[in-house]
Amino acid sequence: MENTYLFTDADNTLWNTDAVFAAAQLDMLHEIERITGRNAPADEDRGLAFLRNLDQRIAAAHPDYLRYPPGLLAYGLALVLDGKEVEEAVARVTDPGIGLESGFEAAQTRFIDSIRQLPPLREGVREGLIAISKADISITVVTEERVERCRQFLAGHRLENMITDVVSVRKTTEAYVDLRRNAATGRYFMVGDQMDRDILAAAAAGYSTFYIPGGFAPYWASELDTSKTKRIDRYDTIVPDVLAETD
Structure with missing residues (x-):
């Protein structure tokens, strides 16, 4: 009988990080609107789409991807609200020779404090992890966030005893190959x-995959092929497939 290993993302897979981030991002936008005296375009999501367009474009240009310092987003918002084109703002805030202006450090600190709250679990996560861990299957959380933050959330939801390991890594095919080694x-x-x-x-590294759509998807992933992965709506849907490999 082959060994079975489950690897799982954390943010927006185990827990609904998007709801926490959306609140923190809107708070940042409103603070920058107050500072600049200018308002984002009015729409039904109170400016969230406006902000996330800039956020994703900074992430795409920054070496730390979505983990770039949030103060850069505050700075970029101020530039765009002041009339700069998005491309110009992105180039400026991601230029390593410029760095973060001191006036946006407070916005960065406030944002970081806001996203520290425990996000709610997604449907079926507890049930799914319990069933899989009871079958003595190794469960590893693979995240691009800090290990300490992830472990804090696992402990907050009393899931830590079911998790074999937490790994923080830039997610590439090579990284998934290393995890297999x-x-x-x-x-x-x-x-x-x-x-x-x-x-x-992960699929390119030989993993069977489950796609559980979250509340946030970057624009560059909108047209990717989903036909070769199994799409699920709640986490514990994976249990029969994973446990079948242990029979």
């Missing part, structure tokens, strides 16, 4: 909400 021969599963980082990169 650290385990014995067997069957590997990956669950995630991002088609590029979680699904396609």
Whole structure:
């Protein structure tokens, strides 16, 4: 019988980070509107789409991807609200020779404090992890966030005893290959909400994948092929497939 290994993303897969981030991002936008005296375009989401367009374009240009310092978003928002084109604002805030202007450090601190709150679990997560851990299947959380933050949220939801390891890594096919090298021969599963980082990169490394759409998807992933992964709406849907490999 082959060994079975489950690897899982955390943000917007185990818990609904998007709701927490949306509130923090809107708070940042409104603070920058107050500072600049200018308002974002009025729409039904109170400016969230406006902000996230800039956020994704900064992430695409920054070496730290979505983990770039949030103060750069505050700075970029101020530039765009002041009339700069998005491309010009992105180039300025991601220029390593410029850095973060001191006036936006407070916005960065406020944002970081806001996203520290415990996000709610997604449907079926507790039930799914309990069933899989009871089958003595190794469960590894693969995140691009800090390990300490992830472990804090696992502990907050009383899930830590079911998790074998937490790994923080830039998610590439090579990274998933390395994770396989650290385990014995067997069957590997990956669950995630991002088609590029979680699904396609893992599939290219030989993992069976489950795609669980979250509340946030970057624009560059909108046209990626989802036909070769199993789409699920709640986490515990993965249980029959994973446990079937242990029978």
